[in-house]
Amino acid sequence: MKKRIIRYLKHILSTILILGLLAILFGLYHGASLHYGDDPLMFNLDNEGPYAFYKNDSIYNVNYVKGNQESGFYIENKEYTINSEASANCYFQLDSTSFDFKIKPNIEVPKSIYNDENPIIAISDIEGGYKTFRDFLINSKVIDSKLNWTFRKGHLVLVGDFMDRGWSVNQTLWFIYKLEQDAKRQGGFVHFIIGNHELKNMQGDYGATAEKYLILSNILGKRQSQLYSQNSFLGKWLSSKNAIEIINGNLFAHGGIHPDIADSKLSINEINQIIKSNYYKPYYPKNENTIEQLLLSTKRGICWYRGYFKDDLSQEEVERGLNVFNAKTIVVGHTLQSKVNKTYNGKVIGIDVFHPKDYHKNWPSGESEGLLIENDIHYRVFADGRKKEL
Numbered sequence: 001m002k003k004r005i006i007r008y009l010k011h012i013l014s015t016i017l018i019l020g021l022l023a024i025l026f027g028l029y030h031g032a033s034l035h036y037g038d039d040p041l042m043f044n045l046d047n048e049g050p051y052a053f054y055k056n057d058s059i060y061n062v063n064y065v066k067g068n069q070e071s072g073f074y075i076e077n078k079e080y081t082i083n084s085e086a087s088a089n090c091y092f093q094l095d096s097t098s099f100d101f102k103i104k105p106n107i108e109v110p111k112s113i114y115n116d117e118n119p120i121i122a123i124s125d126i127e128g129g130y131k132t133f134r135d136f137l138i139n140s141k142v143i144d145s146k147l148n149w150t151f152r153k154g155h156l157v158l159v160g161d162f163m164d165r166g167w168s169v170n171q172t173l174w175f176i177y178k179l180e181q182d183a184k185r186q187g188g189f190v191h192f193i194i195g196n197h198e199l200k201n202m203q204g205d206y207g208a209t210a211e212k213y214l215i216l217s218n219i220l221g222k223r224q225s226q227l228y229s230q231n232s233f234l235g236k237w238l239s240s241k242n243a244i245e246i247i248n249g250n251l252f253a254h255g256g257i258h259p260d261i262a263d264s265k266l267s268i269n270e271i272n273q274i275i276k277s278n279y280y281k282p283y284y285p286k287n288e289n290t291i292e293q294l295l296l297s298t299k300r301g302i303c304w305y306r307g308y309f310k311d312d313l314s315q316e317e318v319e320r321g322l323n324v325f326n327a328k329t330i331v332v333g334h335t336l337q338s339k340v341n342k343t344y345n346g347k348v349i350g351i352d353v354f355h356p357k358d359y360h361k362n363w364p365s366g367e368s369e370g371l372l373i374e375n376d377i378h379y380r381v382f383a384d385g386r387k388k389e390l
Contacts, residue, residue, distance in 0.1 A: 023035060034363040042359035049089035051220055052103055052233035057340045062086050065219055073219045077203045090174045092130055094358055099147050101178035103233060109240045112268040114247045123370035124159035124333025125352045128166020130175060136368045139385035147183035155247050159333040159351060160195020160254030164208040167359045173234055192241045195254035195333060196303045201228045202238060203282040230280065243275040243302050244268060250373060251330040255305035257321035264291045269326060271295060275302065308333045308348045318344045340369045342382040342390050349378065
C-alpha cells in the first residue's frame with residue numbers, strides 16, 4: 001500500500017513538472033519573461049519632463065516635476081505663446097544624463113512615400129526603453145556619443161510600439177522628437193510609424209502602461225488620458241504620424257498587410273488618412289464589412305496584424321499585399337522574433353526582438369537588434385554595431 005502511494009505521488013509530481021515545463025515553453029514562445037532586479041531610481045521623479053499642454057488657442061505650458069516623496073512634489077511651469085519656441089531639457093534618472101532640444105510650434109505631417117538611394121536603419125518595439133534605444137543608435141553610428149545625428153541623409157525608421165511597459169516613455173518620445181529635428185538639418189529622416197501601443201495610449205487604454213505615468217499625471221493635476229490627448233503637445237505630434245510608409249520600395253508597418261487590403265485598391269495616402277482619422281476613437285467591430293473596419297481591426301488592421309507569423313498564408317497572398325503598392329518587401333514589428341529575420345522568400349522581414357529594459361532585468365534576457373538596408377542588401381544589426389547580411 002505504501003509503495004503504491006509513493007508511486008502515485010511520483011506520478012502526480014512528474015505530471016506537474018511536465019505541465020509546468022510546457023507552460024514555461026508556451027510562455028517563452030509567446031514572449032513571456034521573468035521580471036526581476038528593479039532599480040530604485042525608477043521611482044525617482046525629480047526633473048521628470050517636459051510635459052507640454054495647450055492652455056488655449058494662444059498659450060501652451062511646459063511643465064517639469066520637481067521634488068520627492070519625502071519632501072513632496074511640485075511643478076515648475078512656464079507659459080509660451082502659441083507661435084514661439086520653447087527651450088526644453090529631458091533628464092534621464094538612470095545615468096543622470098540629459099539632452100536639450102526646442103519645442104517648435106509647428107508640427108509637420110510626414111509624407112507617406114520616399115524615394116532616394118540613402119540607407120535605412122529600422123528598429124521596433126522599444127517600449128519605453130530610452131537607454132537601450134539610445135545606445136543602439138550610438139553603436140549603429142546613427143548618432144554619436146553626444147547624441148548628434150551622424151547618419152547624414154539616411155532614414156531611421158521606428159516601426160511602432162515605443163510606448164508602454166517601460167519607465168522611460170517620456171524620454172523616448174522626446175528623444176525621437178529631437179532626432180527628427182537633428183536629422184532634418186542634415187538632410188536625413190526619422191520616420192515614426194504608429195504601433196498598437198501608441199494607439200492604445202491615444203485611445204485611453206493604459207493596461208500596459210508603467211504605474212509611473214499614473215503617478216505623474218496625478219502630480220501634474222491631469223487625468224492619465226490627458227498625457228497624450230490632442231490637447232497635449234506629444235499627443236498632437238503623435239497623431240500626425242503615419243501607420244504605413246514606403247521608403248525606397250520597402251513597406252514599413254507595425255503589424256502588416258492583410259491580403260484583403262490589396263483588394264481595396266486604396267493608396268498609401270488614403271490608408272493613412274483613414275487610420276489617422278480614427279486615432280482617438282477606440283475600435284469596436286461593427287456589423288458592416290467596410291474597408292475602414294478592416295484597416296482598424298485589432299486582428300486584421302495594419303497596426304495589429306500578426307498573420308505573417310500566426311496564419312498559414314501562401315506566398316501569393318503575401319505578395320498580393322506588396323504588389324498593389326509596388327513594394328519589394330515589408331518590414332514589420334509587433335510579433336516577437338528570436339532575431340531579425342526574413343520569411344516568405346525574403347518578402348517579409350520581422351524585426352521585433354526582446355530589447356533589454358532600462359530599470360529592471362528579465363529572464364530570458366536579450367540583446368537589441370535592428371535592420372539595415374543598404375544598396376538593396378539587408379543586414380541584421382546587433383546591439384554593439386556589428387552587422388550580418390540576412
